[in-house]
Amino acid sequence: MLELATVSILNGVVYGLLLFMLTSGLTLIFSMMGVLNFAHASLFMLGAYFSWQLGRWIGFWPALVIAPLLCGLVGAAIERYGLRHVHKRGHVAEILFTFGLAYVIEELVTMIWGRNAVANSVPKVIDFSLFQVFGSSFPAYKGLMMAISVAMFVFLYVALKRTRIGLVIQAALTHPHMVSALGHDVPGVFVLVFAVGSALAGLAGVIGGFMLLTQPTLAHAVGPIVFVVVVVGGLGSLAGALIASMLIGILQTFAVAIDYSLLDLFRTLGIVVARSSPLHDFYAVKLSTAAPIVPYLLLVLMLVVRPRGLMGRRDA
Amino acid sequence: MSDSALGSVVLSAASATDPPNRWLRQYGAWLVVALVLLVLPHLPGFGNDFGRSLLTQMAIAAVLALSYNMLLGQTGLLSFGHAVYFGLGGYAAIHLMRAINHGLPIPMPLVPVAGAAAGLVAGAVLGSATTRRAGTIFALISLGVGELVYAATFMLPGYFGGEEGITASRTRAPHPAGIDFGSQLEVYYLTAAWALLAAVLMYAFTRTPLGRMCQAVRDNPERVEYVGYNPQRVRFFAFAASALFAGLAGGLHAINYEIVAADAVGAQRSGTVLLMTYIGGSGHFAGPVLGAIVLTWLQASLSGYTSAWLLYVGLFFIVTILFAPAGLSGLIVMHAPVVRTKAFLRLLPAYAIAIVPAVVAAIGAIVLIEMSYRLSTQPELGTRLQLFGTTVDAATPWSWIAGAVLVAGGGVAFRSTWMRISSAWDRATDEARASGTTER
Numbered sequence: 001m002l003e004l005a006t007v008s009i010l011n012g013v014v015y016g017l018l019l020f021m022l023t024s025g026l027t028l029i030f031s032m033m034g035v036l037n038f039a040h041a042s043l044f045m046l047g048a049y050f051s052w053q054l055g056r057w058i059g060f061w062p063a064l065v066i067a068p069l070l071c072g073l074v075g076a077a078i079e080r081y082g083l084r085h086v087h088k089r090g091h092v093a094e095i096l097f098t099f100g101l102a103y104v105i106e107e108l109v110t111m112i113w114g115r116n117a118v119a120n121s122v123p124k125v126i127d128f129s130l131f132q133v134f135g136s137s138f139p140a141y142k143g144l145m146m147a148i149s150v151a152m153f154v155f156l157y158v159a160l161k162r163t164r165i166g167l168v169i170q171a172a173l174t175h176p177h178m179v180s181a182l183g184h185d186v187p188g189v190f191v192l193v194f195a196v197g198s199a200l201a202g203l204a205g206v207i208g209g210f211m212l213l214t215q216p217t218l219a220h221a222v223g224p225i226v227f228v229v230v231v232v233g234g235l236g237s238l239a240g241a242l243i244a245s246m247l248i249g250i251l252q253t254f255a256v257a258i259d260y261s262l263l264d265l266f267r268t269l270g271i272v273v274a275r276s277s278p279l280h281d282f283y284a285v286k287l288s289t290a291a292p293i294v295p296y297l298l299l300v301l302m303l304v305v306r307p308r309g310l311m312g313r314r315d316a
Numbered sequence: 317m318s319d320s321a322l323g324s325v326v327l328s329a330a331s332a333t334d335p336p337n338r339w340l341r342q343y344g345a346w347l348v349v350a351l352v353l354l355v356l357p358h359l360p361g362f363g364n365d366f367g368r369s370l371l372t373q374m375a376i377a378a379v380l381a382l383s384y385n386m387l388l389g390q391t392g393l394l395s396f397g398h399a400v401y402f403g404l405g406g407y408a409a410i411h412l413m414r415a416i417n418h419g420l421p422i423p424m425p426l427v428p429v430a431g432a433a434a435g436l437v438a439g440a441v442l443g444s445a446t447t448r449r450a451g452t453i454f455a456l457i458s459l460g461v462g463e464l465v466y467a468a469t470f471m472l473p474g475y476f477g478g479e480e481g482i483t484a485s486r487t488r489a490p491h492p493a494g495i496d497f498g499s500q501l502e503v504y505y506l507t508a509a510w511a512l513l514a515a516v517l518m519y520a521f522t523r524t525p526l527g528r529m530c531q532a533v534r535d536n537p538e539r540v541e542y543v544g545y546n547p548q549r550v551r552f553f554a555f556a557a558s559a560l561f562a563g564l565a566g567g568l569h570a571i572n573y574e575i576v577a578a579d580a581v582g583a584q585r586s587g588t589v590l591l592m593t594y595i596g597g598s599g600h601f602a603g604p605v606l607g608a609i610v611l612t613w614l615q616a617s618l619s620g621y622t623s624a625w626l627l628y629v630g631l632f633f634i635v636t637i638l639f640a641p642a643g644l645s646g647l648i649v650m651h652a653p654v655v656r657t658k659a660f661l662r663l664l665p666a667y668a669i670a671i672v673p674a675v676v677a678a679i680g681a682i683v684l685i686e687m688s689y690r691l692s693t694q695p696e697l698g699t700r701l702q703l704f705g706t707t708v709d710a711a712t713p714w715s716w717i718a719g720a721v722l723v724a725g726g727g728v729a730f731r732s733t734w735m736r737i738s739s740a741w742d743r744a745t746d747e748a749r750a751s752g753t754t755e756r
Contacts, residue, residue, distance in 0.1 A: 103630030114692040281474035296464035
């Protein structure tokens with residue numbers, strides 16, 4: 001039991017931090033620009049592909065730096081040549097634009113790298129055991145991932161709350177005309193924010209690429225869960241995103257590890273459900289099978305109990 | 317925004333004095349639609365099973381897109397999970413069809429009612445949670461609910477049949493009128509009849525007080541609250557009504573394909589409905605129908621030629637968002653007052669001149685895209701492609717250079733024609749305003 005709990009919590013924390021890496025850029029863009037970027041997971045996927053391609057050419061460590069920068073450039077171009085033009089038509093138009101972009105990026109990735117997954121395995125330089133837990137080893141790349149994830153949180157927190165540019169960015173969201181009148185380049189600020197958010201997605205993609213499967217459907221596989229994290233944590237809240245990521249990571253890892261169904265629970269309580277009962281199928285679903293829907297159940301539950309999310313300041 | 321092409325027919329009817337003339341003005345558009353639906357499967361090009369199957373798919377897609385626009389265009393709710401109600405309606409219908417196959421004495425044409433009922437129930441249950449919020453949160457919740465239901469279909473194979481889905485037969489049923497739905501033509505007429513009824517009802521909904529309140533909630537929910545209405549409740553009723561018609565479309569889908577699988581509730585279908593509605597134009601009642609027809613046709617015709625058709629559809633969508641936010645129907649309505657002016661004759665050549673470089677750039681882009689797709693997804697077919705009647709070899713750099721030159725040259729030339737279009741357009745609208753045709 002202790003072994004199960006320790007290993008599950010460790011895996012849950014690893015998965016949760018990966019989720020946080022994915023959502024941090026999205027949270028940054030949403031909290032500073034009010035734009036819900038549906039193409040965020042696509043930029044994550046681009047990061048995975050860029051790092052795989054660059055890793056083959058110049059090695060892992062340079063790729064770790066250059067791939068996110070490329071994603072940042074792509075993000076800057078998206079803001080400058082697309083998003084800026086739909087911005088004045090409101091949030092629905094922005095969401096639709098990024099939604100369409102997600103389609104196009106998925107197909108462009110297919111066009112360049114093919115429909116099948118590329119062999120993006122863990123680079124040799126970070127594929128060794130850090131320490132042992134109950135006989136299973138904890139690999140170094142997971143340690144690197146956790147370090148990067150924590151660094152992202154600290155970087156974003158300090159950059160937004162403790163620096164001058166952070167102040168300007170925050171002011172540009174609520175009072176763009178005033179900030180512009182004070183001599184700051186507001187459109188430039190928005191380009192910068194979108195680029196940094198995209199670069200963070202790309203950095204997550206470098207690590208996530210070899211922890212997940214690098215294929216054109218990757219964006220769609222992680223996209224919905226990213227939004228669950230954002231809503232549960234509270235739209236635009238960085239700390240909320242961190243807590244929600246950990247919560248979902250740990251809950252889902254535990255659910256996968258528990259091989260019991262409602263039927264087993266009834267049996268221990270002494271209740272027998274007939275096989276012919278119309279709900280028998282439903283009771284027989286094992287918790288491990290139900291693990292994929294745990295985040296979405298949490299989402300609906302959160303909506304009913306506390307619509308603003310864990311750390312949301314207001315009903316967005 | 318609210319008055320559609322059909323709407324203006326109804327509005328202008330108020331000025332008509334002659335009673336039969338008035339009746340014709342009020343319902344003439346629907347009569348024309350009914351006649352078109354009646355003769356369409358006998359026109360050349362649609363006279364075979366493929367054509368009629370395409371028409372059936374278009375009719376189903378049109379009902380689904382219209383139901384989606386009750387949310388997007390009318391109530392201002394952006395949903396990413398509309399397929400849930402389509403799919404659950406489809407599952408209810410296919411289970412009823414199975415029961416009919418086993419001897420339940422219900423005629424097959426009534427099966428879509430089960431779909432509509434299931435859609436309504438699902439919409440009422442899930443909608444009671446999701447419509448508490450509007451805007452961005454509603455969009456995210458609808459996405460989450462969509463994923464939840466999609467994942468649940470795999471967890472409960474007893475009800476949903478998992479990946480393979482549930483199958484039933486539409487012919488094994490009592491057929492008192494001698495129609496057994498063995499031919500695609502019979503299925504088409506059944507679908508068209510239901511689609512027309514659904515469209516009439518959905519149009520009628522826009523004219524009801526509730527339908528009007530939906531528009532008010534879309535435009536200014538706070539003011540609605542001041543007037544004494546509950547926006548949350550209005551959103552809920554609109555959502556339930558929309559789910560009902562989505563379920564009806566699902567029922568028609570079940571009859572047409574005789575199978576309903578997990579993809580019926582999936583995110584891909586939800587996305588396609590959104591694309592259809594937006595490309596057609598959410599500001600006009602007939603817009604989603606136009607979008608459904610265009611996208612279904614594109615899907616059927618392009619997917620046979622190219623594996624890149626989703627990329628073309630995605631680019632089409634982005635171009636629509638950037639340059640024609642009111643959609644295809646918006647473009648048509650925009651031109652309506654100008655068509656009768658003399659300046660329109662000057663606008664036409666401006667369009668004609670712009671089209672040439674646009675087509676050149678598009679051809680270049682298609683060449684580049686198709687060559688890339690061939691190399692990355694179907695290398696086993698070799699590097700030679702048949703495009704626009706000639707053979708293009710993706711192995712030589714010249715093909716790539718030619719494609720890039722076409723894109724760049726066409727793009728620059730196209731951009732330079734915009735000034736001419738804009739000045740011709742200004743003159744045409746000035747003239748239209750002077751002659752008073754824009755006044756309504």
